[in-house]
Amino acid sequence: RGLRTDQITLRMTRxxxxxxxxxxxxTVSRALSRLARTDVIRFAEKGRREIQIPKVEALERFIQGCVTPAASAVAAEAVH
Structure with a gap:
């Protein structure tokens, strides 16, 4: 669609x-701050609504790390 994949603007407040x-x-603020501390995202100076994603792959790995444990826990429960 021609949109940037390395930058987003939060249209909603936290x-x-x-x-x-x-x-x-x-909780939302802590999560965003954690992502910024680990350099998965960066905030532009104005209002912290502009978010830059310096390495899209790092965000993808972060998301996979969040999703994969939950999926494997569900699969383990299904077996038992």
Missing amino acids: AEIGNYLGMTLE
Whole structure:
């Protein structure tokens, strides 16, 4: 679609994201800060709504690390 894959703009506030996901504002902020500390994402200076993704592969690995343990736990439960 011609969109950039290395930069996004958050259209929702952290509170709105939390509400949508059933999480608190603090949890959303901590998660984004953790991603920034590990250099998976970077915030542009203005308002921390512009997010840069310096290495898309690093974000993909992070997501796989979050998804894979849950999937294997579900599979293990199905076997028992």
